[in-house]
Amino acid sequence: MTGATASPADRPARHAVGIDLGTSHTVVAHVPLDGSALDIALLPIPQRVSSAELQALPLLPSTRYQAAPGELGEAWRAPWPPQGASDEAPAVIGRWARTLGAAVPGRLVASAKSWLSHPGVDRTAPILPWGAGEDVAKVSPLAASSSYLAHVKAAWDAAHPDAPLHQQAVVLTVPASFDEGARALTLEAARLAGLAAVQLLEEPKAAFHDWLVLQDGQLTAQLADSRLVLVVDVGGGTTDLTLIRVEPSPGGPPRLTRTAVGEHLMLGGDNMDLALAHLLEPQFAPPGERLPAARxxxxxxxxxxxxxxxLAQGAPESVTVTLLGGGSKLLAQARSAALTRAQVLQCVVEGFLPPARLGDTPARRQGALRGLGLPYPADAAISRHLAQFLARHAGGELPDTVLLNGGVFHAHALAERLTQRLGEWRGGPVRVLHNPHPDWAVARGAAAHGLAQYQEKKPQTPTGKAQTAIKTIVPRIGGGAARSYWLVLPGKAGAPPQGICLLPRGTEEGARLTLTGRRFALQLGQPVRFALLARSQGQAQAGQIAALAGEGWVELPPLATVLPAPEGRAVARVEVQLQACMSEVGVLELRCLDVQDAARSWLLPFAVRGMVASSHPSPLPEGEREGRGQPTQAITLIDRIFGNQTQDVPPKEVRQLRQSLEKTLGARESWALPLLRTLFDALLARAKRRRRSPEHERVWLNLAGWCLRPGLGAELDAWRIAQLWQLYAQGLGHGGEGANWTEWWVLWRRVAAGLDEAQQMQVLEDVAACMQKTVQRNARARWGSYDDMLRLFAAMEAVPWQYRQEMGQWMLARLDRPDEPMHTWWAIGRLAARVPLAANAHRVMPPAAAQEFLDALLAQDWRRNEHAMFAAVQIARMTGERTLDLDDAQRARVLDKLRASGAPERWIALVAQVQELSLEDRQRSLGDSLPPGLVLVG
Incomplete structure (x- = not known):
């Protein structure tokens, strides 16, 4: 049929669109693909500013208000209903959400971008608003981020109905410091919003792109005296540091190469807001007390x-900060305090850019939650983080030019102080590149980048003049991958694990590197897992093997998937080579290439949801795996008991295996983490022979649990846990032996921190059933030690807190019996502890729910009951996270009784201020010592 027009789905892209999905604001810039970068414009984004008013504004606050049913009337439905909202869970996004949240912060979802990069929580679980009550509908960081992008998509599509956003060349920005997990989640958020094909771009590069655009043909002259540019991008949630090398190019614009990026630093405007709140808090709280979490x-x-x-231009000298009361006393309890411009400048400038020397290092993070649930760094001094970054990456040549980006640099004093620090370190002034609009430079630069890429791919266009202009104005910023990427290999006993370099730092986007010199055995039809690390320091070659020693290593989410087996076969084994690439989308890609069939390959996705796989590819021939790098004598001892030999081993020799190993290796408390995992791997390889006798089973369970405790902390522990979990369904081979049941419970308690929620729930249900049978039938030997069942239950930190509350109430009732063991008090303290030893913080029992347990503990005589005293310390421990901390009055009660009872000073300090657990107390909490050098959360 002639004369037919293309359907909307077939229309080519007409615009380059840059989206800055910021912590505080989301901004969208766009430019026609047949135009010039000088034509970049901002998209006005319609949003509610009040219940009665809609406005189209360039900044969309990255906030979401989770309203109560009926609270917003019908206003939440316009300009369009937020993604995921409903009549039962209405929500609003943008300016009005921010206004509502200022009055009711318990319903405000904020800083979703920071949560999206927080590896300490399940970023796909509904945990926001953080600390909200049970009556508030929650969303995940992923869903919140996706809802902002969905709002942007709806705004664009309404303004450009003939060019929907999903068909345009969309560039989405992320912090340069985002790891591959956070990048993958950002792409997933875009996909959920209906934007399946987007490219990621680092925010500092985008900001620099915008500055390049503004030079309008004068770039060579503008950078004539610059050789090393530092981009400092301080946003609402992150501080991003990037170095860009400038090299003159005869007859053309200078060559630009990104040479280094900083590590992930969750430090920005949010931290400044917290600092100011701490400054004013004494004017709102009773003397000597802190405000409740909601206030x-x-x-x-x-x-x-x-x-x-x-901090805005033409700002007043002071503003009044008012906190309203609650309920019927909304106005009667309102209190106000003045905040002056001088106070803000003092707090921000002196607090975040204090004096520092080149080479200074930030203070180490303490083991406690910070701020509003996010793991903010212990040291808020951007100047010290910057000093460390330059000492590591500048190579003795300090930057002569700096570009400042982010809303905080509206404060002239902050920009002046930072450039002053750079000048002090350099011994001379640095040039500051003018950034006229730090709030939307990233979005504009992303649009410019998208246009430049389009023009490069489309050299023949009707607007050749515009193509020439864009290439002149926006030269490509090279540098490739900001980090090197390494696959973890098994290390030798007692030595750091080794890794093989998959992709060297600096590898250009799109370049595919195949490790032709090494083949891997890959199982099809079973889950496979690749443990990866990244490093922004040093140089390496693809295929290079090195010890994973020194600083700067960052653990990435594993690459994990189930690769389909050939039809008709459950499992198949193939030999593959690995191919790595930093894709043009901006994420690491790893493929397995079939050695026998060049046309067959498999792309491995990142396991950003905490997927646990059951096997991992080995770079070693099958026969070499078990014996390589392991202490020969210890393996021989294990093999004599659990190996393939047919001769009988006396039961006494089986029982004495641990003592025999200690004679060879030293006391087991001194066995280092690599040695422990080496021994566990040997035991796991011989697990089929663990049931030869009751003695064999008890010894195997005891040693396996000891060698894998606490279930995480070493490379490939998730794989080990998955292998061990396969034995759970098999149960005991000698279930009539009470001692074997005891070792069974001890094993799962020791590795509990490595189990996920579903696995812990299954263990919890089984152990609860056995505990009930034990107390009902008074048959304590039948299912093993009651104390060990109790300890196991208390270790289930990954399950919803309501289950632990219910079990704690059952334990309180049991404590009315004179024969109930004192360890029950320890278990209650663990169930309601403020700081988890390993699990996600959002599983911690809320203070209100923990109160009944604290009341019961306070009624005990702590001079005679040390277990109750330590349990109270665990429940009243100060974390610095107000949604988890008990109120000041309750902690004061505990402190008074601790002092009156002669408690150790370190226990008093844990309740009085944010402190790390001592080694002794950590062992008491866990119920076992940790491997030397291993530290868990808390």
Whole structure:
């Protein structure tokens, strides 16, 4: 049929669109693909600013208000219903959400981008608003981020109905420091919003692209005296540091190469808001007390608004910060305090850019939660983080030019102080590149980048003049991969694990590197797992093998999947080579190439949801795996008991295996982590022979649990846990032996931190059933030690807290019996502890739910019951996270009784201030010592 027009789905892209999905704001810039970068414009984004008013604004606050049913009337449905909202869980996004959240912070989802990069929580679980009550509908960081992008898509499609956003060349920006897990989740958020094909671009590069655009043909002259440019991008949630090398190019624009990026630093405007809230808190709280979590969160939001007003151009000398009361006393309990511009400048400038020397290092993070649930660094001094970055990456040549980006640099004093620090280190002034619009430079630069890429791929266009202009104005910023990527290999006993370099730092986007010199055995039809690390320091070659020693290594989410087996076969084994690539989309890709069939390959996705796989590819021939690098004598001893030999081993020799190993290796408390995992791997390889006798089974369970405790902390532990979990369904081979049941419970307690929620729930249900049978039938030997069942139950930190609350109440009732063991008090303290030893913090029992357990503990005589005293310390321990901490009055009660009872000073300190657990107390909490050098959360 002639004269037919293309359907919307077939139309080519017409615009390059840059989206800055920021912690504080989301901004969209765009430019026609047949135009010039000088034509870049911002997209006005329609949003609610009140219940009665809609406005189209260039900044969309990255906030979401989770309203109560009926709270917003019908206003939440316009300009369009937020993604995931419903009549039962209405929500609003943008300016109005921020306004509502300032009054009711317990319903405000904020800083979703920071949560998206937080590896300490399940980023796909509904945990936001953090610390909200049970009556608030929650969303995941992934869903919140996706809803902002969905709002942007709806705004674009409404303004460009003939060119829907999903068909355009969309560039989405991320912090340069985002790891591959956070990048993969960002892409997933875009996909869920209907944007399946987007490219990721680092925010500092985008900001620099925007500056390049603004030079309008004068770039060579503008950078004539610059050789090393430092981009400092301080946003709402992150500080990004990037170095760009400038090299003159005869007859053309200078050559630009990104040479280094900083590590992930969750430090930005949010931290400044927290600092200001701490500054004003004494004016709102009773003397010597802290504000409750909800009131403090409200104060943080008020301080953010005040900060923005006081740092704006033409700002007043002061603003009034007001906190309203609650319920019927909304106005009667309202209190106000003045915040001056001088206070803000002092707090921000002196607090975040204090004096520092080149080479200074930030303070180490303490083992406690910070801020509003996010793992903010212990040291808020951007100057010290910058000093460390330059000492590591500048190679003795300090930057002569700096570009500052981010809303915080609206404060001239902050920009002046940072450039002053750079000048002090360099011994001379640095040039500051003018950034006229730090709030939307990233979005504009992303659009410019998308246009430049389009023009490079489409050299023949009707607008050749515009093509020439874009190439002149926006030269490509090279540098390739900001980090090197390494596959973890088994290390030798007692030595750091080894890794093989998959992709060297600096590898250009799109370049595919195949490790032709090494083949891997890959199982099809079974889950496979690749443990990966990244490093932004040093140089390496693809295929190079090196010890994973020194600083700067960052653990990435594993690459994990189930590769289909050939039809008709459950499992198949193939030999593959690995191929790595930093894709043009901006994420690491790893493929397995079939050695026998060049046309067959498999792309491995990142396991960003914490997927646990059951096998991993080995780079060693099958026969070499078990014996390579393991202590020969110890393996021989294990093999004599659990190997393939047919001769009988006396039961006494079986029982004495641990003592025999200690004679060879030293006391087991001194066995280092690599040695422990080496021994566990030997035991795992011989697990089929663990049931030869009751003695064999008990010894195997005891040693396996000891060698894998606490179930995480070493490379490939997730794989080991998955292998061990396959034995759970098989149960005991000698279930009539009470001692074997005891070792069974001890094993799963020792490795509990490595089990996920579903696995812990299954263990919890089984152990609870056995505990009930034990106490009902008074048959304590039948299912093993009651104390060990109790300890196992208390170790289930990954299950919802309501289950632990119910079990704690059952334990309290049991404590009315005179024969109940004192360890029950220890278990209660673990169930309601403020700081988890390993699990996600959002599983911690809320303070209100923990109160009944604390009351019961306070009724005990702590001079005679040390277990109850330590349990109270665990429940009243100060974390610095207000949604988890008990109120000041309750902690004061505990402190008074601790002092009156002669408690150790270190226990008093744990309740009085944020402190790390001592080694002795960590062992007491866990129920076992940790491997030397291994530290868990808390």
């Amino acid at each position: 403090f969160a409200q104060l943080v939001q008020r301080c953010r608004l005040a900060k923005e007003e006081l």
